[in-house]
Amino acid sequence: MFDRQKKGDRAVLVLPHSRGEGDTTRRGEEFAELVKSAGAEVLGVVAARVEDPNPRYYIGSGKANEVAEAVLALEADVVLVDHELTPVQERNLEKLLNVRVVDRAGLILDIFALRARSHEGKLEVELAQLKHVATRLVRGWTHLDTQRGGLIGNRGPGETQLELDRRLLGERVKMLTKRLEKVQTQRSQQRRARLRNTVPRVALVGYTNAGKSTLFNALTTGDVYAADLLFATLDPTVRKLEDLSCGPAVLADTVGFIRELPHDLVAAFRATLAEARDADLLLHVSDAADDERERLHRVVDKVLDEIDAGDLPQLQIMNKIDVAGIEPRIDRDAAGKPVRVWLSAATGAGIDLLRQALGELLGGERVQSALQLPLTAGRLHARLKAAGAITGETVDEHGWQLVIDAPRSVIAPLSGGDAAETRLLRELLAQPE
Structure with missing residues (x-):
C-alpha cells in the first residue's frame, strides 16, 4: 500500500x-x-x-x-x-x-468541510463525511487485519483494528447526531418565533454560483461572503428585508445546489435547507447568461422535491443580465402576477423591480382583517394563536375580538373543526385584503 x-x-x-x-x-x-x-x-x-x-x-x-x-x-x-x-x-x-x-x-x-463556518454547518458536514467514510475504512490502512492479543492477560483473537475503528466511528456518529438534533431544535424555535411575528419568509435558492449571496447583500444590509467559487457560502444567513410595499419580510440565503449532490449531504443539510422548506416564497436565482440555465433549474427543483419544498410558490430571478446584455424587467402571467424578474445583483439594475414584485406577491398573499370569535370557538382560537396569526386581541362576555395578520397559506389549512369554525375561516379568507 x-x-x-x-x-x-x-x-x-x-x-x-x-x-x-x-x-x-x-x-x-x-x-x-x-x-x-x-x-x-x-x-x-x-x-x-x-x-x-x-x-x-x-x-x-x-x-x-x-x-x-x-x-x-x-x-x-x-x-x-x-x-x-x-x-x-x-x-x-x-x-x-x-x-x-x-x-x-x-x-x-x-x-x-472547507467552507462550513457555523457550529451547525460543521456538525452537518462532519456527520456526512463520517457516513461516507464508514464503508471505506478498509482502504488506505495496512494494519486493519492485526489483532489485539498475544500479551499476558490479553491472549486470544481479541478485536480487529477495523472493528475498533468502526465502533469508534459509530460512537462519533451517534454523538454528532445528538448534538445536531439539539442545534436543530434551537433553530426550529427561532423559526417558530418568526412565525409568531407573522413576518413573511422569503428564501433564496438556486444552482451554486448563480449569484444568490450577491443578491442577498444587495437586498439587505447583510455582509455574506460572495465569490466566483462553487459553494462559496454554506451556512444559512437570515436578515430583515425592508422597504417593501407589503411591510417588512425575512430573507434567508441558503446553500447552493448542484447536480449529483451526495445523498448523505442532502440528508445532513435538511436542517439548513429548512429555511427554504418553511418559506412563504422562494426566489429561484438563475444565471441569465448561462445557456444551460433550464437544465440547472431542473436540478434545483429536484433537490427542492427531496426536502419537501417543491410545491412552494416561486419567483424566478434571472441574474447577471449585465453579462447577458439584457435590460431589467418583470415578466407576468396572464393574471398580471409577477413570475420572473430580470436583474443584475452586481450592478443593482432591476433590484427595485424585484422589491416591487415582492411587495405584490407577499402583500397579495396575506390576510389582514378583524375577526370576531365566540367563546365556543376555543379550538380555532388556539390554532390561530399557535400559527402566529393573531397580532392583537381583546376578550369580553361575547368572545374574542381578534386582529389577524398572517399569510393566507398559514390560515387556509387551519380548518378542520366543526362547521361553525369552518364557516368563520371561510368568511375571513373571503374578506378583501
Whole structure:
C-alpha cells in the first residue's frame, strides 16, 4: 500500500462520460470549478467513455493504465474522478495508481468541510463525511487485519483494528447526531418565533454560483461572503428585508445546489435547507447568461422535491443580465402576477423591480382583517394563536375580538373543526385584503 499524504493538491482529473450525454464540455468545466474550490491544482485531464462500468475500476482497465501514466508523468498526488465510486473501485484504483483517489461525492464533502463556518454547518458536514467514510475504512490502512492479543492477560483473537475503528466511528456518529438534533431544535424555535411575528419568509435558492449571496447583500444590509467559487457560502444567513410595499419580510440565503449532490449531504443539510422548506416564497436565482440555465433549474427543483419544498410558490430571478446584455424587467402571467424578474445583483439594475414584485406577491398573499370569535370557538382560537396569526386581541362576555395578520397559506389549512369554525375561516379568507 502507498503512504497517505496529509495534503494532496496536484490533481489529475478523470471525466467519465457515456454516449447519451451529448456535449460533456460543461460537465467537465463544472468539475474543474469544484476542484478549484477545493484548492487543488489541475495538472491534467483524462476523458473516459464508460458505457458498461468496470466493476474493478469503474473506468476500463486500459483507461486506468492511461491515468497511471499521467500520474507518473505529471507527478500528481491525487486523482479526482467525476463520478461516485464504490469502495472497492476506489481501493483498486488507489492500489494501481499509488496515489489517493477521491470521487465526486468525496470532493464535494471536502469542499463543504472547507467552507462550513457555523457550529451547525460543521456538525452537518462532519456527520456526512463520517457516513461516507464508514464503508471505506478498509482502504488506505495496512494494519486493519492485526489483532489485539498475544500479551499476558490479553491472549486470544481479541478485536480487529477495523472493528475498533468502526465502533469508534459509530460512537462519533451517534454523538454528532445528538448534538445536531439539539442545534436543530434551537433553530426550529427561532423559526417558530418568526412565525409568531407573522413576518413573511422569503428564501433564496438556486444552482451554486448563480449569484444568490450577491443578491442577498444587495437586498439587505447583510455582509455574506460572495465569490466566483462553487459553494462559496454554506451556512444559512437570515436578515430583515425592508422597504417593501407589503411591510417588512425575512430573507434567508441558503446553500447552493448542484447536480449529483451526495445523498448523505442532502440528508445532513435538511436542517439548513429548512429555511427554504418553511418559506412563504422562494426566489429561484438563475444565471441569465448561462445557456444551460433550464437544465440547472431542473436540478434545483429536484433537490427542492427531496426536502419537501417543491410545491412552494416561486419567483424566478434571472441574474447577471449585465453579462447577458439584457435590460431589467418583470415578466407576468396572464393574471398580471409577477413570475420572473430580470436583474443584475452586481450592478443593482432591476433590484427595485424585484422589491416591487415582492411587495405584490407577499402583500397579495396575506390576510389582514378583524375577526370576531365566540367563546365556543376555543379550538380555532388556539390554532390561530399557535400559527402566529393573531397580532392583537381583546376578550369580553361575547368572545374574542381578534386582529389577524398572517399569510393566507398559514390560515387556509387551519380548518378542520366543526362547521361553525369552518364557516368563520371561510368568511375571513373571503374578506378583501
